[in-house]
């Protein structure tokens with residue numbers, strides 16, 4: 001056995017990446033797979049972004065750039081944060097990274113000391129606890145209730161706070177639950193963080209996927225919060241650019257400069273070509289995304305009804321992101337096609353093997369009785385996935 005570092009020993013493989021590779025393998029073997037598990041938009045990258053990347057190559061814009069991203073992109077991020085979120089940052093407070101994931105990693109490694117406790121409301125995105133563990137911190141999982149829309153509150157967080165608690169990771173809109181916080185709820189959380197002297201890492205990569213009439217608000221926008229918040233966002237989901245790997249962090253200057261230092265010794269700048277594409281996406285006309293937004297909304301409404309019709313599956317209507325967080329506890333402890341189902345991992349395996357439907361078990365998101373389904377796929381894919389699930393689960 002190879003003796004490896006304690007750092008790498010601390011982290012588990014990413015279950016979302018594992019599902020992606022299982023599905024790809026089944027498809028290579030010629031199997032039909034209904035992909036309802038993965039978190040990536042099926043719409044193409046906007047043309048203006050593609051053209052900007054082609055132009056960048058033709059202009060030989062192919063060398064290293066500033067570690068934290070080209071100034072024009074950091075400036076565009078500042079302009080967009082000001083316009084969309086009422087947040088005012090300077091370009092030297094922005095660090096552009098290889099996706100939101102690296103931006104988060106930089107933020108967690110910068111803020112978290114060995115032994116620091118980090119509050120992570122359940123359900124959470126799979127990488128939060130792994131990155132915290134990698135950084136030497138201790139993930140503290142805080143349950144939420146479906147009656148409260150799976151949202152965290154000062155009352156539920158308070159018992160988990162002690163003198164080692166340093167950070168709250170807020171993912172809003174939430175992957176996997178789709179929870180969107182109201183202004184009032186954010187204000188209460190903001191006051192809580194100030195009272196307890198906590199940093200907030202606010203993962204806002206789904207900020208453009210909000211289906212309520214209330215506009216998205218960042219927790220950083222409340223008085224006194226910008227100083228203790230690192231805002232994370234990316235072009236990945238909002239502009240259908242997951243493969244381009246461009247995300248960013250906006251932070252108080254000292255934190256931004258420390259993240260930059262870390263990045264300067266790991267990846268350096270993210271791809272120069274992808275940066276030009278992201279710039280074009282961010283500065284271009286934003287209303288182009290409106291029909292796409294409406295399509296997501298229509299898919300959500302169809303999908304939630306259809307999922308609720310299936311035997312043993314319950315879900316709330318997600319207000320944001322593009323996932324449905326399905327309570328499948330009915331199936332846990334029952335048999336399905338002669339297989340004993342202990343947890344949603346078994347259920348997901350049965351759905352994949354018996355029905356050719358790929359869904360994410362909730363275990364990696366903090367709940368072994370839930371499934372995460374995604375409606376970032378075409379209507380026909382949703383319909384055929386539902387039909388395949390119905391064939392083995394049955395209707396209510």
Ligand code: PLP
Pocket residue numbers: 039098099100101102125171175203205234235236237242246247
């Ligand atoms: N944060 C959340 C909540 C996500 O769901 C994802 C991607 O699935 C990311 C961050 C990472 O995004 P990126 O592809 O930009 O690294």
